[in-house]
Amino acid sequence: MEERKRALSGIKPTGNLTLGNYIGALREFKKFQDDYETFIFIADLHALTLPIEPSFLKNNTKDIVAFYLAAGLDPQKTTIFLQSDVSAHAELNSILINFLYMGELSRMTQFKEKSQKLNHEAIGVGLFAYPVLMASDILLYNADIVPVGDDQTQHVELTRDLVHRFNERYKKEVFIMPKAVKPKVGSRIMSLSDPTRKMSKSDPKGDIFLKDDINIIRKKIMSAVTDTGHEIKYDPENKPGISNLLTIYASLSDITIEEAENKFKDITQYGEFKKTVADKVIEVIEPFQQRYKEILNSGVIDQVLSEGAKRASYIANKTLRKVKKTVGLYLHE
Numbered sequence: 001m002e003e004r005k006r007a008l009s010g011i012k013p014t015g016n017l018t019l020g021n022y023i024g025a026l027r028e029f030k031k032f033q034d035d036y037e038t039f040i041f042i043a044d045l046h047a048l049t050l051p052i053e054p055s056f057l058k059n060n061t062k063d064i065v066a067f068y069l070a071a072g073l074d075p076q077k078t079t080i081f082l083q084s085d086v087s088a089h090a091e092l093n094s095i096l097i098n099f100l101y102m103g104e105l106s107r108m109t110q111f112k113e114k115s116q117k118l119n120h121e122a123i124g125v126g127l128f129a130y131p132v133l134m135a136s137d138i139l140l141y142n143a144d145i146v147p148v149g150d151d152q153t154q155h156v157e158l159t160r161d162l163v164h165r166f167n168e169r170y171k172k173e174v175f176i177m178p179k180a181v182k183p184k185v186g187s188r189i190m191s192l193s194d195p196t197r198k199m200s201k202s203d204p205k206g207d208i209f210l211k212d213d214i215n216i217i218r219k220k221i222m223s224a225v226t227d228t229g230h231e232i233k234y235d236p237e238n239k240p241g242i243s244n245l246l247t248i249y250a251s252l253s254d255i256t257i258e259e260a261e262n263k264f265k266d267i268t269q270y271g272e273f274k275k276t277v278a279d280k281v282i283e284v285i286e287p288f289q290q291r292y293k294e295i296l297n298s299g300v301i302d303q304v305l306s307e308g309a310k311r312a313s314y315i316a317n318k319t320l321r322k323v324k325k326t327v328g329l330y331l332h333e
């Protein structure tokens with residue numbers, strides 16, 4: 001039997017997940033589980049790259065498992081696990097850290113943005129070396145595809161450079177070349193209060209959180225920043241607010257941006273448009289929140305994680321042994 005291709009992705013438990021995480025990543029994941037051998041994890045080691053309160057980290061981690069299940073991931077089909085449960089991530093990281101360069105890492109947009117907000121003397125090495133751990137995540141499972149939003153594609157590109165470099169150095173195909181896969185619509189959802197800025201879990205203003213009360217979600221959408229015109233047209237440069245709302249609508253309705261534009265072509269009131277967008281978001285998020293609550297109360301989380309850790313460790317350790325052997329680390333019984 002031909003081996004199935006693999007898909008792998010993860011989310012960092014650093015804060016409350018947003019509608020951006022949902023559209024750019026979470027809702028995409030289940031689309032792969034029937035055709036790919038799928039690995040979806042919680043990037044909890046990555047969450048330590050900036051200071052975080054321990055109980056907040058722990059609760060966010062549990063939340064993400066519940067969100068994965070609520071979004072339709074089936075633990076029979078998808079291996080769901082914690083990064084910190086599989087020690088091979090940290091071990092491969094300590095090998096691969098020698099294969100990426102200071103110059104490359106310092107050019108990463110995410111590092112530049114996050115480090116700018118910090119005192120230069122207090123930037124953790126982990127924040128700088130973040131893409132090495134992310135490459136280790138991807139390469140341990142020899143993932144063919146990595147479903148992510150727009151902001152993570154640069155890290156996947158760097159992983160590809162690393163694969164080239166590593167395979168070249170040892171003159172064999174140790175790692176498979178991974179490819180980032182972005183959603184067709186909605187790979188970069190913007191903030192509702194400032195549509196020139198990405199919606200992000202670490203920057204709460206104007207962003208929709210998956211745990212927000214339904215009435216708050218409606219309020220946030222109704223007061224989303226738009227422009228003074230009255231045309232519902234996709235034009236991110238001149239109409240970033242309207243374009244963002246159109247993107248959210250199109251994505252959650254599983255239609256193209258053009259189809260969404262067409263639907264709203266006779267509407268001239270932004271208020272009416274926003275109401276339809278809010279109705280759509282609520283139609284999707286309300287039952288999702290319901291499932292999330294049921295899952296949290298059902299006590300399945302620990303079982304999902306312990307089975308996931310076993311399956312993930314088996315695959316990851318196989319790759320780790322191969323890498324150790326390749327680089328000349330001595331393997332013995």
Ligand code: TYM
Pocket residue numbers: 008009010011012013020021022023024025026043046133134137138146147148149150151152186187188189190198199200
């Ligand atoms: P994280 O936790 O920041 O984000 C999780 C996923 O959500 C996507 N995303 C968005 N998509 C659309 N619009 C937005 N406004 C938006 N904000 C976030 C992200 O692109 C991402 O796909 N480094 C990763 C976690 C990670 C990982 C990996 C991912 C660690 N190792 C290996 C894939 C493979 C991160 O911080 O994602």
